[in-house]
Amino acid sequence: EAQVTQNPRYLITVTGKKLTVTCSQNMNHEYMSWYRQDPGLGLRQIYYSMNVEVTDKGDVPEGYKVSRKEKRNFPLILESPSPNQTSLYFCASSLNPDRYEQYFGPGTRLTVT
Amino acid sequence: QQQVKQSPQSLIVQKGGISIINCAYENTAFDYFPWYQQFPGKGPALLIAIRPDVSEKKEGRFTISFNKSAKQFSLHIMDSQPGDSATYFCAAAYSGYSTLTFGKGTMLLVSP
Numbered sequence: 001e002a003q004v005t006q007n008p009r010y011l012i013t014v015t016g017k018k019l020t021v022t023c024s025q026n027m028n029h030e031y032m033s034w035y036r037q038d039p040g041l042g043l044r045q046i047y048y049s050m051n052v053e054v055t056d057k058g059d060v061p062e063g064y065k066v067s068r069k070e071k072r073n074f075p076l077i078l079e080s081p082s083p084n085q086t087s088l089y090f091c092a093s094s095l096n097p098d099r100y101e102q103y104f105g106p107g108t109r110l111t112v113t
Numbered sequence: 114q115q116q117v118k119q120s121p122q123s124l125i126v127q128k129g130g131i132s133i134i135n136c137a138y139e140n141t142a143f144d145y146f147p148w149y150q151q152f153p154g155k156g157p158a159l160l161i162a163i164r165p166d167v168s169e170k171k172e173g174r175f176t177i178s179f180n181k182s183a184k185q186f187s188l189h190i191m192d193s194q195p196g197d198s199a200t201y202f203c204a205a206a207y208s209g210y211s212t213l214t215f216g217k218g219t220m221l222l223v224s225p
Contacts, residue, residue, distance in 0.1 A: 004156075033212070042119075042202060042217035043157070058212070090156050100145045100206050102213060104156030 002027045004105035006091050012111045013081055021076045021108050023091030029103075030096040032074040033058070034066065036087040037107075043090070049074055081112040116140055117205050119216025126223050132190040134219045136203035139184065143205035147213070148177065148188050151200045160201070161188070193223045 004025045013019055025032065033048040035058075045058030049068040063085055065077040074093075078085060088109050092102040118137045126132045136146075147162035163170045163177040163186065170177045176189040190197055200220050204213040 035215075040122075040217060043213075043215040045212060048212055092156075100147065100162070100213070101159050104158065106156050107154075 002103070004091055004093055004103050006089075006105040006108050008108060009106065010109050012113065014113055015082055016080050019078050019081060019110075021078075021089060021091075021110070023074045023076065023105060024072050025074075025091075025093040025103070026072065027093065027095070027103065028071065029093035030071070031094045031102075032068065033092045033102065034064070034074070034076050035090045035092065036060065037090060038087050046076070046089075078110075081110075083112050086110060086112050116214045117203060117216045119203050119219060121219060122217070123220040124222070126190075126193045126221065128193065128195060128223055128225055130193050130223075132188075132193045132197065132221055132223070134188045134201055134203070134221070135185065136187065136216050137183075137185045138205050140205070141184070142207050143214075144208045145206040146177070146179065146186050147204050147206075148175075149202045149204060149215075151202065151218075153199075157202060190221075193221075195223045195225050197221060198223050 007022045030051045034046040035043045037043050044060045046064050047066040049055045091105040094102045148160045149157035150160040151157040161172050161175050163179050165181050174191045179186045200218045202218045203216040206213050
């Protein structure tokens with residue numbers, strides 16, 4: 001089944017404890033992206049990647065890191081999480097930068113206390 | 114700066130009625146306008162999309178109307194059903210550039 005998977009689905013952590021949210025797609029998509037969803041703010045892009053080893057900042061990149069060492073994986077790293085990073089996170093992918101349909105993962109709900 | 118403005122924030126429609134959600138954009142370089150549907154506990158999924166060379170696109174009960182001169186587009190859900198209850202996001206993108214700019218979303222509730 002073609003899909004985007006994220007792990008973990010739920011995570012509660014404390015301020016300053018480094019964490020990684022994994023994202024993997026099995027559709028051989030070139031483009032991958034991370035969004036955060038907050039009530040009243042909609043979906044805001046954190047980082048995106050046009051292809052392996054190519055990443056760029058989205059609208060809200062502060063406090064986040066990403067890497068794209070393999071085509072299928074695009075982990076989101078929070079080096080020192082803070083409470084304002086409590087949010088619902090979505091990974092998405094599309095075939096290539098010229099194809100606009102994005103396939104979203106099921107989401108990761110992160111709580112930072 | 115919000116590049117895509119969506120309204121209303123929430124909407125309650127009776128079963129069988131028409132749901133209308135509106136979006137407006139500023140940047141005339143946008144040339145792809147999708148709508149995404151999100152059910153609780155799920156990621157958004159593409160519902161329908163339009164490019165500015167047409168004024169309307171219909172897929173089943175879902176229609177996008179596009180007004181290029183007014184820089185507005187809207188989603189119409191005909192014969193709304195309780196199963197349509199979800200959050201709807203409009204979005205916009207530039208040609209050759211996959212990044213989507215989303216509106217803030219509309220929570221639709223279709224009452225039985």
